[in-house]
Amino acid sequence: MRRAPALSFLLVTVFLDMLGLGLIVPILPALLTAVTADARSAVLWSGLMGSTFGLLQFVVSPLLGRLSDRYGRRPVLLASLTCLGVDWLAHATASGPWPLLAFHALAGACAGTYTVVNAYIADITEPDRRAGAYGSIGAAFGLGFVAGPVIGGLLGAVDVRLPFLAAAALSLANVAYGWFVLPESRPGDRTTRLTLRAANPVGAIGAVLRRPVLGRLAYARLCADVARMVHQSTWAFFLTYQFAWGTTRVGVVLAAGALAGAVFQARAVGPVVRLLGEKRAAVTGSLVGAVSLLGTAFVTVPWLLYVLVAVGVLGSVAGAAAQSWISRIVRADEQGAVQGALTGIGALAETVVPVTAGAAFGWLLAYASPGLIFVAAAGCAALSAALLAGTPDARPVPLR
Template sequence: MSSEHSHTPVRKAAVVFIFVTVMIDMLAFGIIIPVFPHLVQHMTGGDIATAVRWTGIMGALFGLMQFVFSPVQGALSDRFGRRPVVLASNFALGLDFILMAMAQTLPILFIGRVISGIASASISTANAYIADVTPKEKRAGAYGLLGAAFGIGFIVGPALGGFLGGISVRAPFWVAAALALANFLYGLLVLPESLPKERRSARFDLKNANPLGALRMLRRYPQVFALAVVFFLVAFAQYALNSTFVLYTDFRFQWGPREVGYALALVGVCSGIVQAGLVRRLVPRFGERPVMLAGLLFGLGGFITLGLAGNSTIFLLGIPLLALAGLGGPTTQSIITRQVDPAEQGRLQGAITSLTSLATIFGPVVFSQTFAWFIGASAPVHLPGAAFLLSASLILLGFVLGWRATVGLQPLAADLPTPGDGKAPALADAEMKG
């Protein structure tokens, strides 16, 4: 007991650093969102159609780099430790933003996006770091904090980027570079190593440090593989929002930039409350499996509400439901980490990140084309919300897989009843049976 308490300050400081790292990384990426298409447009001679085409290609390439390099970074962190991989990624991102800020031609910007995709694959290492330093019973809450960091970065980032873009289309890239390099210096001074040498992988195996090798690793753990597929389905479903939210709300409700901005701010606030506050309170009380399944059901209800909403008020009611879907991600992540040896956490997280990055590549195309098809003249039925209903069907499939994969899941030690805790034996038996 004393040993655990002695490591508590280090553990808290490490989790705080990873939280700040992820938030600043997402903030840096969020800053360039409003201006990146305009920079591409400037480099392609001002033609909007050409700029949109190249922006889409670069977005897909970014996802492809994450798909390829997430397992590599995860395996490197298993072999050499989490700290050097996280720091190297932060440093590379800082230099890459400088490269893009100075780019005068499309090929240089293209190279910049390739490097961004490679460096941002360090999210897998950040997730492994959390598994290293956080007790099993608190991992869901820690992963919820990471989810909140994502949300904060993507709320503040685009707003700040829009302001800076009014000054100069390149200003957001310089600020993003400063944030990434400041994050590197912060980590250099503060971040401890989370994976002791005696717990590291004996060697770096290139055969497994690739997407196919990573997926083979997941297949060794059937429960983990099923939950990783759930993770992928949820990530894929979210791209209905990324790809069609602005166009859908304009088409259905005639929303302009101001209304969209308010709605997205509401999404961020609600998600932050769920991820940072509710997860760590609900998991100790109800257990990981019930909270995970409840999150999936909330996601199902949220997407159905968005897809069938007849007016903007009902549409807005779907946002809190989608925010509550955030209960599912951290709990799924926590359950997965419990099934794999500490020396393989980096490869595990790399495999999951690689799998979910496929959503980055294919999600925008699938949902934007679904939306376009069902509002077009040749559609079998006029259904503007078809993309959201497709997401709902993916979430439903994820719920079924998640339910089956976690039948019989043993609860965490912290969830088990102790003498005098007032928990009824019947309830304890029910939890033991999953």
């Protein structure tokens, strides 16, 4: 196994995936306004596109994971990236909101690469090194998240459709790169079932949740995803309200936090998890994250916010530690199926939570304290920590 080229390709894949999605964030409002000729309609179409993207990712990710178990990681990953590149080209040529909606839904269906990447990491990395590898994947995710909107804004100033062409070029270039450097991490197993019950999202997630240990870890992951999405959906609005900050300052603080998180995940997560162990690192990180969220709810001065952002960066160890823990208790021939189900759970949260959190934040803004939304997020993070703390280590048990 050529582990170094394979891991490099996976890091580039995650970075370019997030970069491609981030490229279109600054220009999507302008593009939708241009094709709908109405700002209010553009907002409605934007929300619909976001929900549709998450819904299709929820539906398709378990299938992609199952296909990667049956036919191998490499063909599924390269096929997904190819479809995504072609789909970004279609975005660039769309002339109305309905084609854009259809193409964005297809982008959601192709966005299951994270599922296959996580399974691939489990294939090529020894258990005691997986947390560090997953931390590096998280770092690539964060860097793409920071760079995408910046580059997208610059390209969109030239032409509103140029970021889509750039995203397509990056995706297809990555396919060409992967074709030459990416080996197969494990041969496909043609005995892996591809029944409707096993491959549909409800059945795949249900199979994970029914397993005592894996189910508790999946519920903990869901709680962590909800806390993360509440924070992401409302944080910028909260800072605008609390400190009257403009978009530039909010963006700088957001970028600084993401960059610090990327460095921490790339350099420190592996040693921290090896020192504490997966379970203790996951529980400690979740509690640290809860403290950061709870402090944000009551922050009144900017310097304290910066401290809380730094605390939140330390809490990011929880995600990599929990991911490593999950991969260790799952058999090699079902890594794809389990990772697909977990991606589906996360996609469901990304579909539902932003709308719900936005509505709750609006109500709190009018009738109570908007910071209370972060108390709810902290509660979800604390519940995730409690579930992790109460989960025993276990040997792999097959999906049923």
